[in-house]
Amino acid sequence: MIQPLRIQGTDDTPTVILDPNPDSPRFEISGRSLPEDVVAFYEPILEWLDDYAKNPLPKTIFDFKLEYFNTASSKLLLDILLKLEDMYDDGHDVLVRWHYPEDDEDMQEAGEEYADIVEVPFEQVPYKID
Amino acid sequence: MSQVLKNNHSALEFVYEFYLKMKKSKISLAYEGEITHQITKAFTALAESSMQREQDYTTVQKKVFHVMVECLQNVSKHAERDFNYYSSKDGRGIFLISKDEKEYNITTGNIIRNDKVESLRELLEKINSMTKEELTKLYKQQIREGRLSPKGGAGLGFIDIARKTGQKLIYSFLRIDDENSFFVLTSTIPRVKT
Numbered sequence: 001m002i003q004p005l006r007i008q009g010t011d012d013t014p015t016v017i018l019d020p021n022p023d024s025p026r027f028e029i030s031g032r033s034l035p036e037d038v039v040a041f042y043e044p045i046l047e048w049l050d051d052y053a054k055n056p057l058p059k060t061i062f063d064f065k066l067e068y069f070n071t072a073s074s075k076l077l078l079d080i081l082l083k084l085e086d087m088y089d090d091g092h093d094v095l096v097r098w099h100y101p102e103d104d105e106d107m108q109e110a111g112e113e114y115a116d117i118v119e120v121p122f123e124q125v126p127y128k129i130d
Numbered sequence: 131m132s133q134v135l136k137n138n139h140s141a142l143e144f145v146y147e148f149y150l151k152m153k154k155s156k157i158s159l160a161y162e163g164e165i166t167h168q169i170t171k172a173f174t175a176l177a178e179s180s181m182q183r184e185q186d187y188t189t190v191q192k193k194v195f196h197v198m199v200e201c202l203q204n205v206s207k208h209a210e211r212d213f214n215y216y217s218s219k220d221g222r223g224i225f226l227i228s229k230d231e232k233e234y235n236i237t238t239g240n241i242i243r244n245d246k247v248e249s250l251r252e253l254l255e256k257i258n259s260m261t262k263e264e265l266t267k268l269y270k271q272q273i274r275e276g277r278l279s280p281k282g283g284a285g286l287g288f289i290d291i292a293r294k295t296g297q298k299l300i301y302s303f304l305r306i307d308d309e310n311s312f313f314v315l316t317s318t319i320p321r322v323k324t
Contacts, residue, residue: 012171034199036167039278068192070199071286075278103188105324106196106294113270 005048013041014066018048025057029080030065030099033073042076049083056092060084065099065127066107074110081118088120095121102126159227164220165206174198177227187323193294194234197317200287201225201238207281209240210310234319242313247303250313257288258298265293291317296324 001020009015014031035041062084069077081096088094096118098111108124115122135141152160158180159173174195181191202225209221223240242250260268269289276285292299300316 011175012167034170068195070196070203071290072203072278072283074286075273075276078273104192105189106192109266113266117270117274 002048002051005044007045012036014069016045018045018052020052020057022057025060026063027060028063028065029077030063030067032067033069033077035073038072038076042073042079046076046079046083049080053083053087053090053092056087059093059095060087061095061097063097063099064111067101069110078114078117081114081120085118085120095123097123097125099125099127101129103129155228156230157226157228159225161226162222162224164222165202165209165225166220167206170199170202170206173202173225186321189324190234190319190321193319194236196294197236197291197319198227200291201236201315201317203283204287204315205238205240207279207283208242210242229321231321233321235316236319237314237316239312239314241306241310244305244309244311247311247313251301251303254288254299254301254315257292260292262293262296265289269293295319 001022004019004021005016006019007013007016009031012032012034014029014033017026017028019026029045033041062080064077066077084094084096096115098114100107100111108126111122111124115124134144151157159176161169161173163169177194177198178191181194186194205223205225206220209223211221221240223238226235226237226239228235228237257265257268269286272285272289279285288299295317297318297320300318302314304312304314306312
């Protein structure tokens with residue numbers, strides 16, 4: 001099994017948890033994304049997913065719970081979704097869950113647009129913020 | 131200019147005029163210089179805390195944050211480098227935020243080469259002529275087909291600003307000399323609940 005990838009979030013980079021432990025799997029990107037160098041930040045994540053796709057769990061649930069991302073990040077988020085789409089095309093069970101604050105129309109729309117672009121099971125999940 | 135500021139009388143005159151101009155235009159932040167990642171983070175943090183203090187709607191705060199980042203990154207990535215300054219990894223330009231009861235205006239000004247003016251003007255005209263639905267379609271097309279530039283630009287910034295603000299982009303070009311023009315862009319975010 002490949003090693004989990006964990007990246008602690010900062011005020012301009014998201015928290016990333018990619019943990020394929022069969023007992024408690026977690027695949028999640030959350031927080032803010034406006035890294036100084038988007039490619040350098042997302043490259044290890046995309047590489048990790050390439051490795052994982054060779055021998056994935058029976059079901060992969062991938063959670064996006066972003067507060068904010070800039071347009072440069074949006075392109076890289078699509079690259080992640082395209083990798084999940086490839087896994088799904090290869091016959092694996094994949095579900096994307098797009099979490100957005102219930103009053104954030106822009107974040108909701110962003111999820112709907114991604115759902116239109118990639119062919120992968122996609123759930124919109126509104127949440128309340130206190 | 132530094133000479134002006136070293137003389138008591140002319141310094142007073144200069145600074146006071148500058149102060150009055152800022153007041154009159156309701157400018158809450160003005161900056162000229164390199165737009166680094168640190169600057170982007172500092173300005174957005176500053177704007178966020180000021181908007182929280184003024185209790186702007188969350189949606190407005192998010193849109194202002196969004197537009198600020200895209201505008202600052204446009205300058206940082208696309209402004210012509212000024213070779214009088216030797217640290218020129220990031221583009222430089224002027225950045226202004228002004229606000230009144232009704233709206234926030236975010237303005238950038240930077241130098242671009244004359245040979246880039248026409249294509250930029252065409253892009254901005256095209257974006258301004260589009261409906262919300264057309265902008266969404268263009269965004270989807272660009273995110274799918276566009277490639278990230280070596281500087282990390284996705285070609286989505288202006289489209290995104292137009293979508294998020296729901297307003298036309300206000301822009302103009304001033305020809306400086308045979309090589310360069312000055313490009314000014316203003317984005318408006320209404321301070322209303324959407």
